[in-house]
Amino acid sequence: MRRKIGIIDGNPKETKGKLFYPVSVDPSQPSPYYPEDSLEKFIPPKSVEQQLKEKEFSDVECFIQSLIYKKLEKPLSDNLYTFYASRTEFQVHQFKPVLKLLNTFKQRLLLADEVGLGKTIEAGIIITELSARLGELSRVLIVCPSMLLSKWEREMQKRFSLNFDILTRNDFIKFLQRYIEYGEAEKMKGIISLQTLRSNKMIERLREVSPHFDIVIVDEAHYMRNPETLSSELGEVLSELSDAMLFLSATPLQLGTPDLFNLLSLLIPEEFSDFLLFHRLIEPNEYINNALRRLYDPKAALELLKKVEETSQREKFIKNSFYREAIDLLSRNNNLTRDQAIRLQKLLIELNCLSYVFTRTKKRDVEIQFPIREARVIRVQFTPEEMEFYNAITDFVSERFTAKYGSSQGISFAVIMPQRQVASCIQAMKERLDNIIKKRAIKTSSGDNGDVIDLSMNIDSSWKLESGEIASLSKLKKIAQKVGDTDTKFNMFVEALRKLDKEDPNAKIMVFAFFKKTLEYLMKRLTSTEYRGKVALIHGDIHPKDRGKIIKKFRQTNEIKILLSSEVGGEGLDFEFCNVIFNYDLPWNPMRVEQRIGRLDRYGQQHEKILIYNFSMVGTIDDEILNRLYRRINVFERYIGDLDAILGDQITELTKEIFNTKLTYEQKVQKIEKIAENIERRQKELEEFEKECQKFIGQDEYFNQEVTRILETKRFITSDEVLFLLKFFLKTNFPKSTLHPPKRGRDNVFVLKCDEGFRRFVRQYASSTENIKEIERKMSFDGGFLVTFSDQEACRDDSLEFITIHHPIMKAIKRFYDENKQQIHATAQFSLRGDNKYHGNYLFFIYLLEKTALKKDLILIPILVNLANEKVHIVDELCDWFLGEIVQAQPLNDEYLATYETKDFERIFKEAGEYLEMIREEEEQKLKRRNDTLVNNQIESVRQSATIKIKKAEEIIRKLKEQGKSDKDPIIRLHNGRIRNFKISMEEKIKELELKRAVSVGFNLIAGGVVKIM
Known part of the structure; x- marks a missing residue:
């Protein structure tokens, strides 16, 4: 039982021959009475000053242990507790968001890094850092599109050992009910889809219960940018209910439109409450940033900075002590010292109203060497029979498309599906044709929407055919029969695979197609080649757990060389270990292709080059799109930014033109060329906007430098300190438990062998909110289990137990010292x-x-x-x-x-x-x-x-x-x-x-x- 320290603040009372004394342990509460025999005089320990004066020094190891504990007891503001503490490769830019969030008492941030730079990792760093500083986080909610649920769960567990539950609608309603019953005692770490939460009933229920969240993270937050939507209303409610809030979005948000303002007004409504005021607030940022860039010339910087006084915010700056100090420093110095330059950077960052609430890192800003994209075209010359079938299907779809939709209505995927299927795989379309005629309907499944033209497309479950249409399809079947088993495209595909084998025998290959029928056909055909047993398949109908097992096998073994994947099957997954991609078919929407390539071309890619194979079916409309659209916007050679912002409704327009029966083939080609020109123009406009945006958003080099300074001065808990603390604790409290290198030496790897006493200790002191069953299982191994304290080793071998200050064992040790301060020693030599x-x-x-x-x-x-x-x-x-x-x-x-x-x-x-x-x-x-x-x-x-x-x-x-x-x-x-x-x-x-x-x-x-x- 933990002893209490108090003050006797009154006279004793005698009861049954015993004296009872009033003892104050909490001045805000009445003093309870305690019997005399349960009290003892408190003798305060000697102060540090007294110990030093009397030269009382403890053992050096005891002192080191105590100082490490002191850094953990009350987290230090200028330290970071997430350095080298996750299964990630250390990157400076990934700590910029957490620095920004910690340096403002509002703890709100819009994180807008480009795709592939690790926004999920940055969010995990923030959750882990807040947990280290606040103790255990009681309730953490991650909101994301449904396709990303599994990715978030996997990344949080794999990289940060954070166990989150994926929540259904019923799960969340049950959580709200438990919160009503248990209040703050109800704990939760959950991931829920935006689609699940953004209903009137769910939003109303959230408002009624008003659960308190330590942090809410919203991925793809740009879906909340329209104030008239339920998504925006949800964002408003979640903002009211959370202490900290993080919005993630790779979509560029233009300052000239309300988009950026709308998101910031959800994050910090009290500061960004009016669009007109927002523009007035950011007006001085251009001059602040210009001054920041010219600090090497203080006079020029001074002149630029003073221009803020010409803006509508003049009075605010004149009263601002940061501004006055910056003006004074620049006025008095022709040459700045290093300390003065750092101070001025800090002051100017403080003056920019967006510095701490917005952060955006672009690929060109980081030192990561992203791979080169090398596009390779496989030219496919269809046989006359194949070409006839392709054209016949395309003509059939064009006629039905024009008749059903005209030029102004929405597009049904079921209507255009046959053309997209024949472009994907002729043999798969032949098989599908039989099924369509038999069922007198064209049916599409959720797994077949990989070539959705835009998010507003009507993905019909079926299109019932009329008798005239059935007759047309019967004619198509006769044309299909002429094709026989011929498959020129597949033959060219296998030939390319064999050439690649000679070039790179160890290559891991991903093959994307947007139809399940195509993938199943490829799986069947490849098993009759030398690739039998080396091919695996994932698509939307395969259970996520089974998909995970297949991907793990693909990643960690040489058994699988080729992975066939649909868009849905690969959504939210990263394949940075893979260096070859085959686009077996090409979606007309380049965004879909960028998403495919983005699965490989991202942070952590292990190869210098990614090979991107595309099929050019000579003489087809699909080939014209490849040659005129894709090559113009350069999607295969480089990352071209956020395609949503570039494409707009251009691809919908393209689809309508391609299926317009009134246009000749040549006219359709001209339309494709025109649309490609429009997209290229938008690309250039977006690049100009990004440059213009930098004038106002802020200069983040200061934060990158601050991360570097923390690194250089070791203002974090190092792996050496974690190792030392565990070794020392075992030696002094559980000497029968051991931590030593394995017999066959391996750098940075140790064997932790736990006796029953230490196992009981961890069970007793580990947090009730943490799942420690797996740790307990490993601790019970007679021969011990392998652990590492090195983030690099943990990344290389995920079978190792990675012990950081956030690990349940280390948290248990910290809690032990919280209750046993007598083991803390303050002096040493x-x-x-x-x-x-x-x-x-x-x-x-x-x-x-x-x-x-x-x-x-x-x-x-x-x-x-x-x-x-x-x-x-x-x-x-x-x-x-x-x-x-x-x-x-x-x-x-x-x-x-x-x-x-x-x-x-x-x-x-x-x-x-x-x-x-x-x-x-x-x-x-x-x-x-x-x-x-x-x-x-x-x-x-x-x-x-x-x-x-x-x-x-x-x-x-x-x-x-x-x-x-x-x-x-x-x-x-x-x-x-x-x-x-x-x-x-x-x-x-x-x-x-x-x-x-x-x-x-x-x-x-x-x-x-x-x-x-x-």
Whole structure:
């Protein structure tokens, strides 16, 4: 039982011969009485200062363990707890979003990285970082399109060991019911589809129950950009219910349209409440960014920065302490020092209103070497019989398309399906033709919509045929019979596979087709070749778990060389280990092809080159699309950005033109050329927009540099520290449990063998919200189990247990120390190997600085005093190095105990304290300025927003009066009431904000000792 510490705050009472004393353990509650024999005098431990004065030093290993624990006990604001702590290859840009989110008390972010840069990983980093800082996250909700549910579940588990449940509608309703019953005690980590949540009933139920979420993540958030939709309404409700919120979208959002504003207004409605105000707010960003780019020339930067005073936001900037400090720094310095440049970068980032709420990284911005795309065309010359069948099917579809839809209606996939099927595979179409005639209908399944022209396409389940149409199909069947078993395309495909075998025998090959019939046909035919047993198939009708097993086998073994996949089968999956793709058919919508290639061409791709094979069926309309559309927009050679933004309705238009019976073949070719020109023009416009956008969005190099600085100064828990803490804990508490390298040496791999005591300990101290059954199973192995502390080794071998500070074992150890502080030792003497210029003996003091304002920040500040000359080192290179290297400390001999006398210590300690007070005062002034600026900005936003709303209402009143309405008119009275409410609401919000101006900075000496740097 954990002992309590309290104060006797009254006289005892005698009951049955026993004295009972009132003991206050919580000043906010009445003091309970305890019997005298259950009380003992509390003797406080010696302070760090007293221990140092009396030269009481603990064992070096005990000290290292204690300092690691201190970094975990209360997470430090300038540290990151996710560095090298997931099964991912470390990339600087992936830590930029978490830095932004942590540096604003609102904790809201729109993450708009390009496709393939790892947005899912960045979201996982944010969840893990928040979990480390807040303790366990009670409720985390991920909302995404249904096709991505499995991907999110898999990525969170595989890379971050986070177990999420995929939630159905009933699952979520049950969660809401349990939340009503149990409140905050109800835990949940769930992934749910946008389609499931965006109904009136679900949104209303969410509003009624109002569950509190620690964080909500919305993938493909651009679906929420239209305020008139249920998706947007859902976003508004989720925003109200969550502490932190993350929107993910690769779609470029144009500043000139409401799209970006609408998403930001969902994330931070109090700041971005009006579209006109939004444009006024971002107006100065162009000048701030220009100044940021010219810091190498302070005078030019100053001139550029002052242009913000020419904007509508002049008053806000003149009052802004960050702005005044930046102007002062630029005015006084012709050449900036490194520290001044870093400070100015920080100040200018603070001035940009989008810096902390929006982030976008493009492929060209990162150091990742993305693969080269090499397109290879397989020319297919159909036999006359094949060509006749292809043309006959195309003509049949064109006639029915024109008759059924004309030129202005929507497109049914069932109507155009036969043409797309014959273009995909003639033999599969022959088989399908028999089925169509037999059932007198053309049926499509959800697995056959891979060539959906656009998201509004009507995917009919069937198209019932009339007798005349049946007669036409019977004629087509006779033409099909002439083809026989001939399949020129398949023969060319196998020939290409054999050539590829000689070029790259180990190549992993993906073959995409948008029809299940095509894939099944290919599977059957390939089993009669030398590829028998080396081919596997996935499509939408195969259960996701079975798909997962097939993909795992494809990824991890050489048994499967070729994977046949439909669009639906491959949705949300990554095949970065694969380097060859065959587009067995080409969707007319290039977005579908980009999605196929994007499964391979993404972060983590292991090859320098991706080979993309396409079939050119000479003399067909599909070939014209390949030659004129695809080659013009260059989709096979390079990533061309977000195709949704580029294509618009062009592909729908293309489809209508191709099936227009009034056009000749040559006219159709001209239409294809014209549409290709339009798409190419849009491409260029989008590229120009991206350049223009950078003027306002923000310069993120500062955040990349900050990630690098954290890396260099080791402001994170290193794998060495995790390894040390586990070894030390086992040695001191469970010596029968062992951690050692395997007999056959393997770098960065260890065998963890657990005795029954340690197993019981983990069961007792592991969080109730974590699933530790698998860990318990491994811990029960008599011979132990293999573990690693290295992220690189964990990526190479996912069978290894990856132990980080987020692992249940390490969390259990941290909780143990929370309850057993007597095992924490604050002083030591040791040696470190370091730079010659720092050699010598030092007294060191480590302080915890606590800053409290709109949010609380904790940082460690080490002070080192050279005992030879009493030179004080504080906030410098030596201090940064010292904190990062302590885990490498070695014991000192007893002779070093006499390196200082008590009177010298008192003088040195006093001097160190004075230096710290200078730092504290400086930090408090900075904090006050920053807090005042944040409060002032929020007050100004409230005022501007209210002013715009009031002016709009006044304008309505003015127009009504011009129409002859009086002040007593109900509509005028309504708007006058609105104006009064706007003013009252504004004043109330300003009063609330004024109360948030108070700040404080305090410190506590948590550790100290002697270090010999040698």
